[in-house]
Amino acid sequence: DAGVIQSPRHEVTEMGQEVTLRCKPISGHNSLFWYRQTMMRGLELLIYFNNNVPIDDSGMPEDRFSAKMPNASFSTLKIQPSEPRDSAVYFCASSLRVRLASYNEQFFGPGTRLTVL
């Protein structure tokens, strides 16, 4: 089975440009998570969705960041306008949440390395 798929794998852009990162979760999973990883702060949760509905976006740094999940097999994370401090590796992860109390074993994609010049 295919794991979590992310695209692009690498993105280099200039400050002020719009960036869109894409994620396809594992088929059948109903929870999707966007993380950002940097050397200084480690792995930080940005936002997560249950059944395509955003549940917690408290980790989104500011209004320049937005995320959507139009259906169960696709999600996007958009940064507009991008800034050099947004440079990081962005990971998407998915899991199967059976019920409220279920354990959340998340499976990660390969990440998108974003560089904003």
Place this chain on the structure above:
Amino acid sequence: EDQVTQSPEALRLQEGESSSLNCSYTVSGLRGLFWYRQDPGKGPEFLFTLYSAGEEKEKERLKATLTKKESFLHITAPKPEDSATYLCAVQKTGANNLFFGTGTRLTVIP
């Protein structure tokens, strides 16, 4: 305040030299503790879930244990291919998200 602290930040071992990685946590109600392995340029790879104090899980040369305040990842007779960053994460009761520590970067020298 909820916290997950991993130590040491980095660890260098000779091949065959056993050791342990530590993950200390302070959360208001632990639902599960997770260990992940991350290789350079890749996403974290799930290793173990521990649910309650006293529980142990094993996989090849790795064994994870859990107490009420911390978890250990024991590495027995490591090989160079065990070199990676090991991350621990906690899930709080009633929550769906994980909170990650900053990881331990393990290097095993042949």
